[in-house]
Amino acid sequence: MSRYAVVSNDPDFLRSLRAAATGDLAGEVQVWEGGGFPASPNDVLVRLAAPSTLDVLILGPGMPMEAAFRLAGEFETQVPDVTVLLAARPSPDVVLAAMRAGIRDVMEPEADVAMVTDLLRRAVRSTAIRRSAANPQDRHSTQGAAGRVITVVSPKGGVGKTTIASNIAVGLAKSAPHGTVLVDLDLQFGDVSNALAISPEHSVTDAVHGPARRDTMVLKTFLTAHPSGLYALCAPESPDAADHLTGEDIAHLLVQLASQYRYVVVDTGAGLSDHTLAALDKATDFVFVSSMDVPGVRGMRKELDVLAELGMTPLKRHMVLNGADFKAGVSRQDAETALGTSVDVVIPHARAVRISTNQGIPLLQGTSRGPVPKALQQLLARFVAPTAPPRKHGPRHRIGS
Ligand SMILES: Nc1ncnc2c1ncn2[C@@H]1O[C@H](COP(=O)(O)OP(=O)(O)OP(=O)(O)O)[C@@H](O)[C@H]1O
Ligand SMILES: [Mg+2]
Known part of the structure; x- marks a missing residue:
């Protein structure tokens, strides 16, 4: 069970995302509902009931590019084990800026369910790899401190x-x-x-x-x-x-x-x-x-x-x-x-x-x-x-x- 947070007010995109988050990718999709846009990872995480289970953040259509790159960059330095995706027209400039901000993949805002599913699958895998690389011991261990x-x-x-x-x-x-x-x-x-x-x-x-x-x-x-x-x-x-x-x-x-x-x-x-x-x-x-x-x-x-x-x-x-x-x-x-x-x-x-x-x-x-x-x-x-x-x-x- 994965956990997705999405910043978007585009109903079509949210529908595709929810359709993709089924089967082996089944998980809760939590939509940003604050006014404006989140400025920091803390803004996103404190709104979630269980922040530490967040796996993928999707910066969807409607979010200004500058704000999206800034937020992604902060996730990359502060919580690098959350994978970030962006839905935006993938021009070379956007892809380059996204790459620099640590965004894992860019999809078209009108991406169909198959495309969103494909990217989500890669994102979930990327999160799992980042987590095991950051701490090879069982980080979710309930046995107490691992480090x-x-x-x-x-x-x-x-x-x-x-x-x-x-x-x-x-x-x-x-x-x-x-x-x-x-x-x-x-x-x-x-x-x-x-x-x-x-x-x-x-x-x-x-x-x-x-x-x-x-x-x-x-x-x-x-x-x-x-x-x-x-x-x-x-x-x-x-x-x-x-x-x-x-x-x-x-x-x-x-x-x-x-x-x-x-x-x-x-x-x-x-x-x-x-x-x-x-x-x-x-x-x-x-x-x-x-x-x-x-x-x-x-x-x-x-x-x-x-x-x-x-x-x-x-x-x-x-x-x-x-x-x-x-x-x-x-x-x-x-x-x-x-x-x-x-x-x-x-x-x-x-x-x-x-x-x-x-x-x-x-x-x-x-x-x-x-x-x-x-x-x-x-x-x-x-x-x-x-x-x-x-x-x-x-x-x-x-x-x-
Ligand atoms: N091996 C050393 N040779 C020369 N100077 C050193 C050496 N080790 C530490 N110093 C210097 O001594 C000063 C005090 O060091 P430091 O701040 O690490 O000590 P501290 O025990 O943390 O002090 P405090 O208890 O005040 O926190 C610093 O200016 C540091 O550069
Ligand atoms: Mg000291």
Whole structure:
């Protein structure tokens, strides 16, 4: 059973479409009934009873071309697993613009039932292929989160959490385009938008309240696309907004995202806020980031102890020492002794990191070489390896008693 949404007021076209949506293509045809035309995927999706079941959007006769191309382009970046068709006179200019906007096929406005059936069949198949390519695991699984949730934490500020989270995310997006999302849970002073040089229109607040909470397809329209193929969900503009978000909101959000994306990378603020604890509770991977100095390592040791007391242990743990300067008096071995655990990756100090932060271009976005990209690649390789086995029973972590 497929689900079609159509924007058109042409009764003949709607009749053909309904006749085509039968047999093996049987499905509900929902007609846009708003005044004017939808301006964004969100406009279309929030009107549907169950947005996440939408398979094909048909921009029918009557919709102005400019508006149709703009809307199709936004579907292509925000919800690329919905296939878009256009009914318009297929002149070379229209076909070229349609192709650029990510429209799958163009049909004559007077297309007969056989033609509409043919295009619908291809569109439904295209949706199925896009969905399985975006997430080879069973995305409709009811077994819980399928994707890997990688939460980056440290007890201290300014030690490189955002740098590391944004590099991991961009690096993973290269291996899984449209399969990676970066969430900024440094809710008061998050700067993922600066680290990626993007201007988000929506934030975590929009994603956890309203229809996005109930439907993952609406949630996707609140993500900001980055040229690397990564999606980002940025922190709210106002630091006060964090007060209106609970740990439960964050947990729900991460489960939703992990059901849709292969990798969910979470940047956090310093310390163990309720939001960070919720992100750790839903994580498959903890990335601990410490500076390579005595206060940094001591703080990290305390954080490890607190998490152990809370019974929070990840499926995989990655200990990173960042900004290492071996002349400063703390060796990797000293750090390992003080932490009581091995260090997995050491990222040296380099001016290039600060430059990349200031430019908003993570080092792994480009092809730059050197000790820092090399260490970041080493960290990345730990996630690209086969995923951890899915959890079978009950919660993996416990917060408090
Ligand atoms: N390996 C490094 N070498 C040099 N500079 C670095 C390195 N890692 C991070 N920095 C710089 O340190 C600054 C702080 O980094 P970042 O914002 O990633 O830290 P953070 O832990 O996210 O901070 P906050 O807790 O404030 O969110 C940035 O200007 C960044 O460019
Ligand atoms: Mg940060």
